[in-house]
Amino acid sequence: MATRKFELKINGQGYRVEIEEVAEFAATAAPVVSAPVAPVVSAPVAVAPEAPAAVGSGEPIQSPLPGTVVKVIAKEGGKVKAGEVIVVVEAMKMENDIVAPRAGTVSGLIAQGKTVGAGDILAYLA
Numbered sequence: 001m002a003t004r005k006f007e008l009k010i011n012g013q014g015y016r017v018e019i020e021e022v023a024e025f026a027a028t029a030a031p032v033v034s035a036p037v038a039p040v041v042s043a044p045v046a047v048a049p050e051a052p053a054a055v056g057s058g059e060p061i062q063s064p065l066p067g068t069v070v071k072v073i074a075k076e077g078g079k080v081k082a083g084e085v086i087v088v089v090e091a092m093k094m095e096n097d098i099v100a101p102r103a104g105t106v107s108g109l110i111a112q113g114k115t116v117g118a119g120d121i122l123a124y125l126a
Contacts, residue, residue, distance in 0.1 A: 003018050003021070004021065006018075057107060058125050059104075060121045061124065063089055063098065063120045064096075065091045065118050067090050069110055069113060070090045073086060073088065074087070076107060077107060079104070080100040080103065082099075083099050084100050085099055086099060089116060102125065105125070107125075107126060109123045
């Protein structure tokens with residue numbers, strides 16, 4: 001009976017093993033041949049485009065940072081004063097007030113719960 005020695009590495013731990021060939025199995029065992037494995041190819045997944053934001057008129061009020069709209073304070077068609085909070089965007093666990101740069105009428109407000117990127121339009125001020 002022949003003894004074969006192997007070195008194995010399992011989870012970064014090295015092992016030395018000796019395997020003894022047993023005569024009764026060695027003569028009768030058929031060689032194991034594995035079939036080639038076909039590569040897995042996934043079909044492309046169609047992604048529905050996100051609904052466009054409401055359209056308004058006037059000066060766009062953009063998000064200065066990426067985050068989630070957690071509160072919509074202003075009302076569609078409502079009047080705001082300069083410095084009045086229009087929406088609140090949460091970014092990195094902090095709420096950021098987005099204020100009107102000047103007095104005007106708000107239109108095209110973004111919906112609460114929407115995720116926004118820096119530069120995305122939150123509303124329009126006419």
